Amino acid sequence: MTTAPTLEVRNLQTHFFTRAGVVKAVDDVSFTVRRGKVMGLVGESGSGKSVTGFSIIGLVDAPGRIAGGSILFQGRDLAKLSEEEMRDLRGNRIAMIFQDPMMTLNPVLRIDTQMIETVQAHRKVSHEAARQRARDTLGMVGIPSPDERLKAYPHQFSGGMRQRVAIAIALLHEPELIIADEPTTALDVTIQGQILAEVQKLAETTGTSLIWITHDLSVVAGLADDIAVMYAGRIVEKGTVAEVLDRPLHPYTSGLIGSVPSRNKRGEPLRQIPGMTPSLLNLPPGCAFRTRCPRAAAPCMAEPEIREILPGREARCFLPLTSAEEQAA
Amino acid sequence: MSAATAIDAGSPMVELRGISRRFEKKLDFAGRIAKRLGAPVREEVVHAVDNVDLTIRKGEVVGLVGESGCGKSTLGRMVAGILPPSDGMILRNGTDILSRDNAAAREMKLRTQMIFQDPYASLNPRMRVADIVGEAPLVHGITSRGGYESYVDEQMRRAGLDPAFKRRYPHQFSGGQRQRIGIARALAVKPDFIVCDEAVAALDVSIQAQILNLFIRLRSELDLTYLFISHDLGVVEHISDRVVIMYLGRVVEEAPSETVFAQPNHPYTQSLLASVPRIESRKRAFSVVKGEIPSPLNPPPGCHFHPRCPHAMDRCRVEKPVLREVAPGQRSACHLNDRA
Numbered sequence: 001m002t003t004a005p006t007l008e009v010r011n012l013q014t015h016f017f018t019r020a021g022v023v024k025a026v027d028d029v030s031f032t033v034r035r036g037k038v039m040g041l042v043g044e045s046g047s048g049k050s051v052t053g054f055s056i057i058g059l060v061d062a063p064g065r066i067a068g069g070s071i072l073f074q075g076r077d078l079a080k081l082s083e084e085e086m087r088d089l090r091g092n093r094i095a096m097i098f099q100d101p102m103m104t105l106n107p108v109l110r111i112d113t114q115m116i117e118t119v120q121a122h123r124k125v126s127h128e129a130a131r132q133r134a135r136d137t138l139g140m141v142g143i144p145s146p147d148e149r150l151k152a153y154p155h156q157f158s159g160g161m162r163q164r165v166a167i168a169i170a171l172l173h174e175p176e177l178i179i180a181d182e183p184t185t186a187l188d189v190t191i192q193g194q195i196l197a198e199v200q201k202l203a204e205t206t207g208t209s210l211i212w213i214t215h216d217l218s219v220v221a222g223l224a225d226d227i228a229v230m231y232a233g234r235i236v237e238k239g240t241v242a243e244v245l246d247r248p249l250h251p252y253t254s255g256l257i258g259s260v261p262s263r264n265k266r267g268e269p270l271r272q273i274p275g276m277t278p279s280l281l282n283l284p285p286g287c288a289f290r291t292r293c294p295r296a297a298a299p300c301m302a303e304p305e306i307r308e309i310l311p312g313r314e315a316r317c318f319l320p321l322t323s324a325e326e327q328a329a
Numbered sequence: 330m331s332a333a334t335a336i337d338a339g340s341p342m343v344e345l346r347g348i349s350r351r352f353e354k355k356l357d358f359a360g361r362i363a364k365r366l367g368a369p370v371r372e373e374v375v376h377a378v379d380n381v382d383l384t385i386r387k388g389e390v391v392g393l394v395g396e397s398g399c400g401k402s403t404l405g406r407m408v409a410g411i412l413p414p415s416d417g418m419i420l421r422n423g424t425d426i427l428s429r430d431n432a433a434a435r436e437m438k439l440r441t442q443m444i445f446q447d448p449y450a451s452l453n454p455r456m457r458v459a460d461i462v463g464e465a466p467l468v469h470g471i472t473s474r475g476g477y478e479s480y481v482d483e484q485m486r487r488a489g490l491d492p493a494f495k496r497r498y499p500h501q502f503s504g505g506q507r508q509r510i511g512i513a514r515a516l517a518v519k520p521d522f523i524v525c526d527e528a529v530a531a532l533d534v535s536i537q538a539q540i541l542n543l544f545i546r547l548r549s550e551l552d553l554t555y556l557f558i559s560h561d562l563g564v565v566e567h568i569s570d571r572v573v574i575m576y577l578g579r580v581v582e583e584a585p586s587e588t589v590f591a592q593p594n595h596p597y598t599q600s601l602l603a604s605v606p607r608i609e610s611r612k613r614a615f616s617v618v619k620g621e622i623p624s625p626l627n628p629p630p631g632c633h634f635h636p637r638c639p640h641a642m643d644r645c646r647v648e649k650p651v652l653r654e655v656a657p658g659q660r661s662a663c664h665l666n667d668r669a
Contacts, residue, residue: 044534044536158621158622160621161621189396189562189601189604189605190600190604190618192606193605193618194617196606196615197615200615216534217608218605218607218610221606221607221609221611222606222610222611222615223606255535256535257608258538259534259537259538260608261563261564261568262567262607262608263608264567266568266587267567267568268545269545269546270538270541270542270567271538273535274539276503276506276536277533
């Protein structure tokens, strides 16, 4: 258990320099992804979870850029790599799966063309060997009759099958790390179940680490080992899934868990978080969650640092929920 | 049982009798010539909704669940009166809403309102909030020019919006607030029946909870009846008294909420429930329903679910199962129930 982590993100800052001001989409984010484990990165729209993913794989577009911090992957700092070195890693050692598989797929090229091209981009192999690899990977993600399906165009696949193809493309080079940005959000429940089962199997058998970005706590609960909860560009709480979901320390995590309908008695009002996510351009001073927090008090006017509150449990809060009855969400 | 009898006592608000909706793609000119020359082309017909009977009683919240392409939205649109069915009858408080030139039918349609999924697409971007909310009640004479401003204020306040923002345009609001505008617009014409089509699907978890709470509060305040269409079983379980489950245009199971979630009868319902990720689960193996949803253009014969069903028998491949009562208040369309 003392193997080096696959990825270590330290004090990452990704800022967007817009005309209206500097948007700190990711501000002082640190986390590690353990080898062969799934890290759930959870947050609501605008919390910076996707930008964190894009920062790791080096796909942040102007006016955004990494303004500080480091992303350590295999002993190298990804934040300092040149575009060429990054291209060498991307799709090879680090891959990404998007919510919309058509972000990965080209609609006018056949699947085999796209997959063979991806294989040959990083490996000097024959066309035939590349096709063989493509076929095997399609079979691995549960696509029936992969030989025939290789000759199809993306529009001939259903949504769930397209997402499987996108996952297969991500797996072509057996990367050490896959960043999955809401890959099952647009899918039906039964199809989502199938994809999650495949991903779980793959993570176990290949030793690939995963960052699973989602807004859905229920998906993370069943899939991930570790979890980091983001709010307004910052991680407010992290730890193992079992600890964070069973005994949340941060009032925001607790509120999110309470908002899940199945945690509440039928027909009763849901425990809701009042207000809405503040604009990143106009964050309240002090703790960003202060204005919506039921526990906010005088100390919250200062900016909280993320700190170890219980052994192995970190949260960004002055007044964490530490007693058992408070945590019983 | 007491809750069930209380619901039974409610008079039917909406009754669907043998409702079907087909979408046909007519052959184009080239296709017609090809057909005349003997080519095997035919008109494509999608049976979006296939012979559905459904009764919604006054004061009830009925959850309509299914995956994409099961016809739940088409059914919702027909119930709301914005899409005519191909076959069948829709009775609203006993009045046939499909008959034309009928003041009672128009009145019933007005008393049925709909709330849509996409809070961005369902509001006219060029109208101010006050007009979005106030236009319909003014046209229908529910409010007068004189009382217009205060009427709009009241509607906005009820949906949790600050009336000070009524001169703003939809793009100046967040997703959750826009959904509130949609709710205020629907309620402004004093309906007693609301069709919510995936009304919280596009919202963040914390905002979703706020909007669901608003639905629950408005239900008791205004004595509303809901048809709540959603793919999210957690949401449906929370808000509904009764749940209807559809698969490829047909109702496969219908029962009170507690029954559906505790003792699902139909194999599709069982696998659907098993696929739902639960926040209580930890690092578990996700159960898997094999196969994909078949194309509604070419549904399998017999029971539509048989290619994916773990219990399928020969009979399921040829004979369409009918919806029959398997327990008090619980109806299911599955041949397995005949064996017992």
